[in-house]
Amino acid sequence: MxxxxxxxxxxxxxxxxxxxxxxxxxxxxxxxxxxxxxxxxxxxxxxxxxxxxxxxxxxxxxxxxxxxxxxxxxxREPLQHLTGSAAFRHLELAVGPGVFVPRPETELLAGWGVEQGRRWPAPLVVDLCSGSGAIALSVAQELPAARVVAVEGSPAALSWLRRNAASRAAAGDRPVGVVAADVTAPDLLADLAGRVDVLLCNPPYVPAGAVVPPEVDRHDPADAVFGGADGLAVIRPVIARAAVLLRPGGVLGVEHDDTHGTAVPGLLAADGRYEAIADHPDLAGRPRFATASRRADGQHAGPGPAWQTASS
Missing domain, CATH: 1.10.8 (Helicase, Ruva Protein; domain 3)
Structure with missing residues:
Protein backbone atom coordinates (compact mmCIF):
# COMPACT_ATOMS: atom_id res chain seq x y z
CA MET A 1 0.00 0.00 0.00
CA ARG A 76 -12.91 -10.22 12.09
CA GLU A 77 -10.89 -10.42 15.27
CA PRO A 78 -12.79 -8.23 17.76
CA LEU A 79 -11.59 -4.65 18.03
CA GLN A 80 -11.54 -5.03 21.83
CA HIS A 81 -9.12 -7.96 21.59
CA LEU A 82 -6.78 -5.84 19.52
CA THR A 83 -6.80 -2.93 21.94
CA GLY A 84 -7.12 -5.09 25.07
CA SER A 85 -10.05 -3.15 26.50
CA ALA A 86 -13.76 -2.54 26.17
CA ALA A 87 -15.67 0.60 27.13
CA PHE A 88 -18.72 0.03 29.32
CA ARG A 89 -20.62 2.93 30.85
CA HIS A 90 -17.93 4.88 32.73
CA LEU A 91 -15.34 2.08 32.74
CA GLU A 92 -12.58 0.66 30.57
CA LEU A 93 -12.39 -3.08 31.14
CA ALA A 94 -9.60 -5.46 30.23
CA VAL A 95 -10.84 -8.15 27.85
CA GLY A 96 -9.36 -10.78 25.59
CA PRO A 97 -9.62 -14.44 24.61
CA GLY A 98 -11.74 -16.45 27.02
CA VAL A 99 -14.18 -13.75 28.11
CA PHE A 100 -17.31 -12.36 26.49
CA VAL A 101 -16.83 -8.81 25.21
CA PRO A 102 -19.49 -6.61 26.90
CA ARG A 103 -21.97 -5.01 24.51
CA PRO A 104 -23.43 -1.49 24.57
CA GLU A 105 -26.98 -2.83 24.95
CA THR A 106 -26.05 -4.36 28.30
CA GLU A 107 -25.33 -0.86 29.60
CA LEU A 108 -29.12 -0.40 29.72
CA LEU A 109 -29.52 -3.33 32.11
CA ALA A 110 -26.65 -2.07 34.26
CA GLY A 111 -28.17 1.40 34.35
CA TRP A 112 -31.54 -0.02 35.37
CA GLY A 113 -29.81 -1.91 38.17
CA VAL A 114 -28.07 1.25 39.39
CA GLU A 115 -31.36 3.14 39.47
CA GLN A 116 -33.07 0.34 41.35
CA GLY A 117 -30.22 0.10 43.82
CA ARG A 118 -30.76 3.70 44.85
CA ARG A 119 -33.97 2.61 46.57
CA TRP A 120 -31.88 1.19 49.43
CA PRO A 121 -29.25 3.04 51.50
CA ALA A 122 -26.78 0.15 51.26
CA PRO A 123 -28.11 -2.37 48.73
CA LEU A 124 -26.87 -5.90 48.25
CA VAL A 125 -26.46 -6.40 44.51
CA VAL A 126 -25.67 -9.71 42.80
CA ASP A 127 -24.43 -10.02 39.21
CA LEU A 128 -24.77 -13.53 37.75
CA CYS A 129 -22.79 -14.62 34.66
CA SER A 130 -20.49 -11.69 35.40
CA GLY A 131 -17.88 -12.37 32.69
CA SER A 132 -15.50 -9.41 32.57
CA GLY A 133 -17.36 -7.85 35.51
CA ALA A 134 -18.95 -5.10 33.41
CA ILE A 135 -22.27 -4.95 35.27
CA ALA A 136 -20.91 -5.63 38.76
CA LEU A 137 -18.09 -3.11 38.51
CA SER A 138 -20.35 -0.43 37.03
CA VAL A 139 -22.75 -0.83 39.95
CA ALA A 140 -19.88 -0.71 42.45
CA GLN A 141 -18.56 2.49 40.89
CA GLU A 142 -21.92 4.24 40.60
CA LEU A 143 -23.34 3.04 43.93
CA PRO A 144 -20.43 3.36 46.38
CA ALA A 145 -22.59 2.23 49.32
CA ALA A 146 -23.58 -1.03 47.62
CA ARG A 147 -22.19 -4.42 48.47
CA VAL A 148 -21.72 -6.14 45.10
CA VAL A 149 -21.17 -9.85 44.48
CA ALA A 150 -20.11 -11.07 41.02
CA VAL A 151 -20.62 -14.75 40.12
CA GLU A 152 -18.85 -16.46 37.22
CA GLY A 153 -18.26 -20.13 36.47
CA SER A 154 -15.73 -20.07 33.62
CA PRO A 155 -12.10 -20.28 34.80
CA ALA A 156 -10.94 -18.22 31.81
CA ALA A 157 -13.54 -15.51 32.38
CA LEU A 158 -12.81 -15.51 36.12
CA SER A 159 -9.23 -14.46 35.45
CA TRP A 160 -10.46 -11.39 33.55
CA LEU A 161 -13.09 -10.67 36.20
CA ARG A 162 -10.54 -10.79 39.01
CA ARG A 163 -8.13 -8.62 37.04
CA ASN A 164 -10.79 -5.97 36.42
CA ALA A 165 -12.05 -6.13 39.99
CA ALA A 166 -8.54 -5.61 41.34
CA SER A 167 -7.97 -2.71 38.95
CA ARG A 168 -11.17 -0.94 39.98
CA ALA A 169 -10.47 -1.49 43.68
CA ALA A 170 -7.01 0.02 43.20
CA ALA A 171 -8.69 3.00 41.52
CA GLY A 172 -10.75 3.58 44.65
CA ASP A 173 -14.03 1.81 43.90
CA ARG A 174 -15.55 -0.36 46.60
CA PRO A 175 -14.17 -3.90 46.15
CA VAL A 176 -16.48 -6.41 44.52
CA GLY A 177 -16.81 -9.91 45.92
CA VAL A 178 -15.99 -12.54 43.28
CA VAL A 179 -17.58 -16.00 43.57
CA ALA A 180 -16.61 -18.91 41.32
CA ALA A 181 -19.83 -20.86 40.82
CA ASP A 182 -22.27 -22.30 38.31
CA VAL A 183 -25.26 -19.95 38.27
CA THR A 184 -27.60 -22.88 37.59
CA ALA A 185 -26.60 -24.65 40.83
CA PRO A 186 -29.68 -25.20 43.04
CA ASP A 187 -27.79 -24.04 46.15
CA LEU A 188 -26.18 -20.97 44.56
CA LEU A 189 -25.25 -18.31 47.15
CA ALA A 190 -27.20 -20.12 49.85
CA ASP A 191 -25.87 -17.72 52.50
CA LEU A 192 -27.58 -14.81 50.71
CA ALA A 193 -31.05 -16.37 50.44
CA GLY A 194 -33.75 -13.80 51.09
CA ARG A 195 -31.24 -10.95 51.43
CA VAL A 196 -30.51 -9.68 47.91
CA ASP A 197 -31.97 -6.31 46.91
CA VAL A 198 -31.00 -6.27 43.22
CA LEU A 199 -30.10 -9.28 41.09
CA LEU A 200 -28.82 -8.72 37.56
CA CYS A 201 -27.87 -11.27 34.93
CA ASN A 202 -26.61 -11.20 31.36
CA PRO A 203 -26.65 -14.96 30.67
CA PRO A 204 -25.86 -16.92 27.53
CA TYR A 205 -29.14 -16.64 25.63
CA VAL A 206 -28.62 -17.08 21.90
CA PRO A 207 -30.52 -20.18 20.66
CA ALA A 208 -28.21 -22.94 19.51
CA GLY A 209 -27.67 -22.92 15.78
CA ALA A 210 -28.44 -19.23 15.37
CA VAL A 211 -26.17 -17.38 12.95
CA VAL A 212 -23.93 -14.94 14.78
CA PRO A 213 -21.27 -12.48 13.51
CA PRO A 214 -17.76 -13.85 12.90
CA GLU A 215 -16.43 -11.92 15.91
CA VAL A 216 -18.84 -13.84 18.14
CA ASP A 217 -18.59 -17.19 16.38
CA ARG A 218 -14.80 -17.30 16.35
CA HIS A 219 -13.81 -15.39 19.47
CA ASP A 220 -16.51 -15.14 22.15
CA PRO A 221 -16.70 -18.24 24.37
CA ALA A 222 -19.58 -20.42 23.15
CA ASP A 223 -20.72 -21.08 26.72
CA ALA A 224 -21.15 -17.32 27.20
CA VAL A 225 -23.20 -16.93 24.01
CA PHE A 226 -25.47 -19.93 23.43
CA GLY A 227 -28.21 -20.89 25.87
CA GLY A 228 -29.42 -24.26 24.66
CA ALA A 229 -31.88 -25.12 21.92
CA ASP A 230 -34.26 -22.27 22.71
CA GLY A 231 -31.74 -19.93 24.36
CA LEU A 232 -33.45 -20.24 27.75
CA ALA A 233 -31.44 -23.07 29.33
CA VAL A 234 -29.69 -20.73 31.78
CA ILE A 235 -32.46 -18.16 32.14
CA ARG A 236 -34.93 -20.72 33.53
CA PRO A 237 -32.84 -21.77 36.56
CA VAL A 238 -31.70 -18.16 37.13
CA ILE A 239 -35.33 -17.04 37.43
CA ALA A 240 -36.05 -19.84 39.90
CA ARG A 241 -32.96 -19.19 42.01
CA ALA A 242 -33.40 -15.43 41.97
CA ALA A 243 -36.80 -15.85 43.63
CA VAL A 244 -35.01 -17.55 46.54
CA LEU A 245 -32.18 -15.03 46.78
CA LEU A 246 -34.25 -11.85 46.56
CA ARG A 247 -35.81 -10.28 49.62
CA PRO A 248 -39.52 -9.43 49.34
CA GLY A 249 -39.62 -6.30 47.17
CA GLY A 250 -36.18 -7.04 45.72
CA VAL A 251 -35.81 -6.78 41.95
CA LEU A 252 -34.50 -8.91 39.11
CA GLY A 253 -33.21 -7.80 35.71
CA VAL A 254 -32.19 -10.37 33.09
CA GLU A 255 -31.01 -9.73 29.54
CA HIS A 256 -32.39 -11.93 26.78
CA ASP A 257 -32.38 -12.54 23.04
CA ASP A 258 -34.49 -10.23 20.91
CA THR A 259 -36.72 -13.23 20.16
CA HIS A 260 -37.51 -13.65 23.88
CA GLY A 261 -39.58 -10.53 24.42
CA THR A 262 -42.59 -12.66 25.29
CA ALA A 263 -40.92 -15.84 26.52
CA VAL A 264 -38.88 -14.43 29.42
CA PRO A 265 -41.68 -12.29 30.91
CA GLY A 266 -43.87 -15.37 30.51
CA LEU A 267 -41.42 -17.46 32.53
CA LEU A 268 -41.39 -14.81 35.26
CA ALA A 269 -45.17 -14.77 35.38
CA ALA A 270 -45.41 -18.56 35.39
CA ASP A 271 -43.02 -18.79 38.34
CA GLY A 272 -45.62 -17.07 40.49
CA ARG A 273 -43.21 -15.35 42.88
CA TYR A 274 -42.80 -12.15 40.88
CA GLU A 275 -44.88 -9.07 40.26
CA ALA A 276 -44.42 -5.79 38.31
CA ILE A 277 -43.08 -7.83 35.37
CA ALA A 278 -41.99 -5.75 32.37
CA ASP A 279 -39.90 -6.07 29.24
CA HIS A 280 -37.57 -3.34 28.01
CA PRO A 281 -36.23 -2.54 24.52
CA ASP A 282 -32.67 -1.73 23.56
CA LEU A 283 -31.67 1.43 21.73
CA ALA A 284 -32.72 -0.15 18.43
CA GLY A 285 -36.20 -0.86 19.80
CA ARG A 286 -35.68 -4.63 20.07
CA PRO A 287 -36.79 -6.55 23.18
CA ARG A 288 -33.64 -6.78 25.32
CA PHE A 289 -34.19 -7.34 29.05
CA ALA A 290 -36.97 -8.30 31.42
CA THR A 291 -37.45 -7.04 34.96
CA ALA A 292 -39.61 -8.05 37.88
CA SER A 293 -40.04 -7.54 41.61
CA ARG A 294 -40.14 -10.32 44.18
CA ARG A 295 -43.64 -10.36 45.58
CA ALA A 296 -43.73 -8.24 48.69
CA ASP A 297 -45.60 -10.96 50.59
CA GLY A 298 -42.93 -13.48 49.62
CA GLN A 299 -45.58 -15.83 48.27
CA HIS A 300 -46.62 -17.27 44.94
CA ALA A 301 -49.21 -15.36 42.95
CA GLY A 302 -52.37 -16.87 41.58
CA PRO A 303 -53.41 -16.58 37.93
CA GLY A 304 -53.92 -13.05 36.64
CA PRO A 305 -52.40 -10.33 34.45
CA ALA A 306 -48.79 -11.22 33.84
CA TRP A 307 -46.59 -8.48 32.44
CA GLN A 308 -46.28 -5.42 30.28
CA THR A 309 -43.83 -3.89 27.83
CA ALA A 310 -41.80 -1.04 29.29
CA SER A 311 -40.74 2.03 27.36
CA SER A 312 -37.14 2.03 28.56
Whole structure:
Protein backbone atom coordinates (compact mmCIF):
# COMPACT_ATOMS: atom_id res chain seq x y z
CA MET A 1 0.00 0.00 0.00
CA UNK A 2 1.43 3.42 -0.92
CA UNK A 3 2.45 5.74 1.87
CA UNK A 4 1.99 9.50 2.06
CA UNK A 5 4.63 10.90 4.41
CA UNK A 6 4.04 14.25 6.05
CA UNK A 7 6.06 17.05 4.53
CA UNK A 8 9.67 17.00 5.70
CA UNK A 9 9.28 13.83 7.76
CA UNK A 10 9.10 10.08 7.36
CA UNK A 11 5.77 9.94 9.13
CA UNK A 12 2.52 9.13 7.42
CA UNK A 13 -0.39 11.40 8.22
CA UNK A 14 -3.04 9.71 10.41
CA UNK A 15 -5.77 10.80 7.98
CA UNK A 16 -4.17 8.95 5.09
CA UNK A 17 -3.58 5.78 7.09
CA UNK A 18 -7.09 5.84 8.54
CA UNK A 19 -8.70 6.34 5.14
CA UNK A 20 -6.83 3.36 3.75
CA UNK A 21 -7.68 1.24 6.76
CA UNK A 22 -11.35 2.21 6.62
CA UNK A 23 -11.57 1.03 3.03
CA UNK A 24 -9.99 -2.31 3.95
CA UNK A 25 -12.32 -2.82 6.90
CA UNK A 26 -15.41 -1.88 4.93
CA UNK A 27 -14.42 -4.35 2.22
CA UNK A 28 -14.17 -7.05 4.90
CA UNK A 29 -17.72 -6.33 6.08
CA UNK A 30 -16.85 -4.52 9.29
CA UNK A 31 -19.61 -2.14 10.35
CA UNK A 32 -18.56 1.39 11.36
CA UNK A 33 -15.30 0.81 9.46
CA UNK A 34 -14.19 4.45 9.64
CA UNK A 35 -14.78 4.69 13.37
CA UNK A 36 -12.91 1.47 14.05
CA UNK A 37 -9.99 2.55 11.87
CA UNK A 38 -9.80 5.77 13.87
CA UNK A 39 -9.95 3.87 17.16
CA UNK A 40 -7.10 1.58 16.09
CA UNK A 41 -5.02 4.55 14.98
CA UNK A 42 -5.69 6.42 18.23
CA UNK A 43 -4.82 3.33 20.25
CA UNK A 44 -1.52 2.87 18.44
CA UNK A 45 -0.58 6.56 18.61
CA UNK A 46 -1.61 6.84 22.25
CA UNK A 47 -4.04 9.72 21.81
CA UNK A 48 -7.81 10.13 22.30
CA UNK A 49 -9.77 9.51 19.12
CA UNK A 50 -11.00 13.12 19.15
CA UNK A 51 -7.40 14.41 18.94
CA UNK A 52 -6.27 12.05 16.21
CA UNK A 53 -6.04 14.82 13.62
CA UNK A 54 -3.57 16.67 15.85
CA UNK A 55 -1.34 13.68 16.48
CA UNK A 56 2.08 13.16 14.99
CA UNK A 57 2.05 10.86 12.01
CA UNK A 58 2.94 7.18 12.05
CA UNK A 59 6.59 6.23 12.09
CA UNK A 60 7.40 3.38 9.71
CA UNK A 61 7.41 0.97 12.66
CA UNK A 62 4.06 2.24 13.91
CA UNK A 63 2.61 2.03 10.44
CA UNK A 64 3.65 -1.61 10.19
CA UNK A 65 1.94 -2.31 13.51
CA UNK A 66 -1.15 -0.40 12.43
CA UNK A 67 -1.40 -2.29 9.17
CA UNK A 68 -1.05 -5.58 11.08
CA UNK A 69 -3.87 -4.61 13.45
CA UNK A 70 -6.06 -3.59 10.53
CA UNK A 71 -5.42 -6.93 8.84
CA UNK A 72 -6.43 -8.78 12.02
CA UNK A 73 -9.58 -6.69 12.33
CA UNK A 74 -10.38 -7.34 8.67
CA UNK A 75 -10.15 -11.03 9.56
CA ARG A 76 -12.91 -10.22 12.09
CA GLU A 77 -10.89 -10.42 15.27
CA PRO A 78 -12.79 -8.23 17.76
CA LEU A 79 -11.59 -4.65 18.03
CA GLN A 80 -11.54 -5.03 21.83
CA HIS A 81 -9.12 -7.96 21.59
CA LEU A 82 -6.78 -5.84 19.52
CA THR A 83 -6.80 -2.93 21.94
CA GLY A 84 -7.12 -5.09 25.07
CA SER A 85 -10.05 -3.15 26.50
CA ALA A 86 -13.76 -2.54 26.17
CA ALA A 87 -15.67 0.60 27.13
CA PHE A 88 -18.72 0.03 29.32
CA ARG A 89 -20.62 2.93 30.85
CA HIS A 90 -17.93 4.88 32.73
CA LEU A 91 -15.34 2.08 32.74
CA GLU A 92 -12.58 0.66 30.57
CA LEU A 93 -12.39 -3.08 31.14
CA ALA A 94 -9.60 -5.46 30.23
CA VAL A 95 -10.84 -8.15 27.85
CA GLY A 96 -9.36 -10.78 25.59
CA PRO A 97 -9.62 -14.44 24.61
CA GLY A 98 -11.74 -16.45 27.02
CA VAL A 99 -14.18 -13.75 28.11
CA PHE A 100 -17.31 -12.36 26.49
CA VAL A 101 -16.83 -8.81 25.21
CA PRO A 102 -19.49 -6.61 26.90
CA ARG A 103 -21.97 -5.01 24.51
CA PRO A 104 -23.43 -1.49 24.57
CA GLU A 105 -26.98 -2.83 24.95
CA THR A 106 -26.05 -4.36 28.30
CA GLU A 107 -25.33 -0.86 29.60
CA LEU A 108 -29.12 -0.40 29.72
CA LEU A 109 -29.52 -3.33 32.11
CA ALA A 110 -26.65 -2.07 34.26
CA GLY A 111 -28.17 1.40 34.35
CA TRP A 112 -31.54 -0.02 35.37
CA GLY A 113 -29.81 -1.91 38.17
CA VAL A 114 -28.07 1.25 39.39
CA GLU A 115 -31.36 3.14 39.47
CA GLN A 116 -33.07 0.34 41.35
CA GLY A 117 -30.22 0.10 43.82
CA ARG A 118 -30.76 3.70 44.85
CA ARG A 119 -33.97 2.61 46.57
CA TRP A 120 -31.88 1.19 49.43
CA PRO A 121 -29.25 3.04 51.50
CA ALA A 122 -26.78 0.15 51.26
CA PRO A 123 -28.11 -2.37 48.73
CA LEU A 124 -26.87 -5.90 48.25
CA VAL A 125 -26.46 -6.40 44.51
CA VAL A 126 -25.67 -9.71 42.80
CA ASP A 127 -24.43 -10.02 39.21
CA LEU A 128 -24.77 -13.53 37.75
CA CYS A 129 -22.79 -14.62 34.66
CA SER A 130 -20.49 -11.69 35.40
CA GLY A 131 -17.88 -12.37 32.69
CA SER A 132 -15.50 -9.41 32.57
CA GLY A 133 -17.36 -7.85 35.51
CA ALA A 134 -18.95 -5.10 33.41
CA ILE A 135 -22.27 -4.95 35.27
CA ALA A 136 -20.91 -5.63 38.76
CA LEU A 137 -18.09 -3.11 38.51
CA SER A 138 -20.35 -0.43 37.03
CA VAL A 139 -22.75 -0.83 39.95
CA ALA A 140 -19.88 -0.71 42.45
CA GLN A 141 -18.56 2.49 40.89
CA GLU A 142 -21.92 4.24 40.60
CA LEU A 143 -23.34 3.04 43.93
CA PRO A 144 -20.43 3.36 46.38
CA ALA A 145 -22.59 2.23 49.32
CA ALA A 146 -23.58 -1.03 47.62
CA ARG A 147 -22.19 -4.42 48.47
CA VAL A 148 -21.72 -6.14 45.10
CA VAL A 149 -21.17 -9.85 44.48
CA ALA A 150 -20.11 -11.07 41.02
CA VAL A 151 -20.62 -14.75 40.12
CA GLU A 152 -18.85 -16.46 37.22
CA GLY A 153 -18.26 -20.13 36.47
CA SER A 154 -15.73 -20.07 33.62
CA PRO A 155 -12.10 -20.28 34.80
CA ALA A 156 -10.94 -18.22 31.81
CA ALA A 157 -13.54 -15.51 32.38
CA LEU A 158 -12.81 -15.51 36.12
CA SER A 159 -9.23 -14.46 35.45
CA TRP A 160 -10.46 -11.39 33.55
CA LEU A 161 -13.09 -10.67 36.20
CA ARG A 162 -10.54 -10.79 39.01
CA ARG A 163 -8.13 -8.62 37.04
CA ASN A 164 -10.79 -5.97 36.42
CA ALA A 165 -12.05 -6.13 39.99
CA ALA A 166 -8.54 -5.61 41.34
CA SER A 167 -7.97 -2.71 38.95
CA ARG A 168 -11.17 -0.94 39.98
CA ALA A 169 -10.47 -1.49 43.68
CA ALA A 170 -7.01 0.02 43.20
CA ALA A 171 -8.69 3.00 41.52
CA GLY A 172 -10.75 3.58 44.65
CA ASP A 173 -14.03 1.81 43.90
CA ARG A 174 -15.55 -0.36 46.60
CA PRO A 175 -14.17 -3.90 46.15
CA VAL A 176 -16.48 -6.41 44.52
CA GLY A 177 -16.81 -9.91 45.92
CA VAL A 178 -15.99 -12.54 43.28
CA VAL A 179 -17.58 -16.00 43.57
CA ALA A 180 -16.61 -18.91 41.32
CA ALA A 181 -19.83 -20.86 40.82
CA ASP A 182 -22.27 -22.30 38.31
CA VAL A 183 -25.26 -19.95 38.27
CA THR A 184 -27.60 -22.88 37.59
CA ALA A 185 -26.60 -24.65 40.83
CA PRO A 186 -29.68 -25.20 43.04
CA ASP A 187 -27.79 -24.04 46.15
CA LEU A 188 -26.18 -20.97 44.56
CA LEU A 189 -25.25 -18.31 47.15
CA ALA A 190 -27.20 -20.12 49.85
CA ASP A 191 -25.87 -17.72 52.50
CA LEU A 192 -27.58 -14.81 50.71
CA ALA A 193 -31.05 -16.37 50.44
CA GLY A 194 -33.75 -13.80 51.09
CA ARG A 195 -31.24 -10.95 51.43
CA VAL A 196 -30.51 -9.68 47.91
CA ASP A 197 -31.97 -6.31 46.91
CA VAL A 198 -31.00 -6.27 43.22
CA LEU A 199 -30.10 -9.28 41.09
CA LEU A 200 -28.82 -8.72 37.56
CA CYS A 201 -27.87 -11.27 34.93
CA ASN A 202 -26.61 -11.20 31.36
CA PRO A 203 -26.65 -14.96 30.67
CA PRO A 204 -25.86 -16.92 27.53
CA TYR A 205 -29.14 -16.64 25.63
CA VAL A 206 -28.62 -17.08 21.90
CA PRO A 207 -30.52 -20.18 20.66
CA ALA A 208 -28.21 -22.94 19.51
CA GLY A 209 -27.67 -22.92 15.78
CA ALA A 210 -28.44 -19.23 15.37
CA VAL A 211 -26.17 -17.38 12.95
CA VAL A 212 -23.93 -14.94 14.78
CA PRO A 213 -21.27 -12.48 13.51
CA PRO A 214 -17.76 -13.85 12.90
CA GLU A 215 -16.43 -11.92 15.91
CA VAL A 216 -18.84 -13.84 18.14
CA ASP A 217 -18.59 -17.19 16.38
CA ARG A 218 -14.80 -17.30 16.35
CA HIS A 219 -13.81 -15.39 19.47
CA ASP A 220 -16.51 -15.14 22.15
CA PRO A 221 -16.70 -18.24 24.37
CA ALA A 222 -19.58 -20.42 23.15
CA ASP A 223 -20.72 -21.08 26.72
CA ALA A 224 -21.15 -17.32 27.20
CA VAL A 225 -23.20 -16.93 24.01
CA PHE A 226 -25.47 -19.93 23.43
CA GLY A 227 -28.21 -20.89 25.87
CA GLY A 228 -29.42 -24.26 24.66
CA ALA A 229 -31.88 -25.12 21.92
CA ASP A 230 -34.26 -22.27 22.71
CA GLY A 231 -31.74 -19.93 24.36
CA LEU A 232 -33.45 -20.24 27.75
CA ALA A 233 -31.44 -23.07 29.33
CA VAL A 234 -29.69 -20.73 31.78
CA ILE A 235 -32.46 -18.16 32.14
CA ARG A 236 -34.93 -20.72 33.53
CA PRO A 237 -32.84 -21.77 36.56
CA VAL A 238 -31.70 -18.16 37.13
CA ILE A 239 -35.33 -17.04 37.43
CA ALA A 240 -36.05 -19.84 39.90
CA ARG A 241 -32.96 -19.19 42.01
CA ALA A 242 -33.40 -15.43 41.97
CA ALA A 243 -36.80 -15.85 43.63
CA VAL A 244 -35.01 -17.55 46.54
CA LEU A 245 -32.18 -15.03 46.78
CA LEU A 246 -34.25 -11.85 46.56
CA ARG A 247 -35.81 -10.28 49.62
CA PRO A 248 -39.52 -9.43 49.34
CA GLY A 249 -39.62 -6.30 47.17
CA GLY A 250 -36.18 -7.04 45.72
CA VAL A 251 -35.81 -6.78 41.95
CA LEU A 252 -34.50 -8.91 39.11
CA GLY A 253 -33.21 -7.80 35.71
CA VAL A 254 -32.19 -10.37 33.09
CA GLU A 255 -31.01 -9.73 29.54
CA HIS A 256 -32.39 -11.93 26.78
CA ASP A 257 -32.38 -12.54 23.04
CA ASP A 258 -34.49 -10.23 20.91
CA THR A 259 -36.72 -13.23 20.16
CA HIS A 260 -37.51 -13.65 23.88
CA GLY A 261 -39.58 -10.53 24.42
CA THR A 262 -42.59 -12.66 25.29
CA ALA A 263 -40.92 -15.84 26.52
CA VAL A 264 -38.88 -14.43 29.42
CA PRO A 265 -41.68 -12.29 30.91
CA GLY A 266 -43.87 -15.37 30.51
CA LEU A 267 -41.42 -17.46 32.53
CA LEU A 268 -41.39 -14.81 35.26
CA ALA A 269 -45.17 -14.77 35.38
CA ALA A 270 -45.41 -18.56 35.39
CA ASP A 271 -43.02 -18.79 38.34
CA GLY A 272 -45.62 -17.07 40.49
CA ARG A 273 -43.21 -15.35 42.88
CA TYR A 274 -42.80 -12.15 40.88
CA GLU A 275 -44.88 -9.07 40.26
CA ALA A 276 -44.42 -5.79 38.31
CA ILE A 277 -43.08 -7.83 35.37
CA ALA A 278 -41.99 -5.75 32.37
CA ASP A 279 -39.90 -6.07 29.24
CA HIS A 280 -37.57 -3.34 28.01
CA PRO A 281 -36.23 -2.54 24.52
CA ASP A 282 -32.67 -1.73 23.56
CA LEU A 283 -31.67 1.43 21.73
CA ALA A 284 -32.72 -0.15 18.43
CA GLY A 285 -36.20 -0.86 19.80
CA ARG A 286 -35.68 -4.63 20.07
CA PRO A 287 -36.79 -6.55 23.18
CA ARG A 288 -33.64 -6.78 25.32
CA PHE A 289 -34.19 -7.34 29.05
CA ALA A 290 -36.97 -8.30 31.42
CA THR A 291 -37.45 -7.04 34.96
CA ALA A 292 -39.61 -8.05 37.88
CA SER A 293 -40.04 -7.54 41.61
CA ARG A 294 -40.14 -10.32 44.18
CA ARG A 295 -43.64 -10.36 45.58
CA ALA A 296 -43.73 -8.24 48.69
CA ASP A 297 -45.60 -10.96 50.59
CA GLY A 298 -42.93 -13.48 49.62
CA GLN A 299 -45.58 -15.83 48.27
CA HIS A 300 -46.62 -17.27 44.94
CA ALA A 301 -49.21 -15.36 42.95
CA GLY A 302 -52.37 -16.87 41.58
CA PRO A 303 -53.41 -16.58 37.93
CA GLY A 304 -53.92 -13.05 36.64
CA PRO A 305 -52.40 -10.33 34.45
CA ALA A 306 -48.79 -11.22 33.84
CA TRP A 307 -46.59 -8.48 32.44
CA GLN A 308 -46.28 -5.42 30.28
CA THR A 309 -43.83 -3.89 27.83
CA ALA A 310 -41.80 -1.04 29.29
CA SER A 311 -40.74 2.03 27.36
CA SER A 312 -37.14 2.03 28.56
Missing amino acids: PQHPSEGTKRERPSAAVARAARALAAAGVEAARAEAELLAAYLLGVPRGRLALADGFTPEQLDRFDALVARRAD
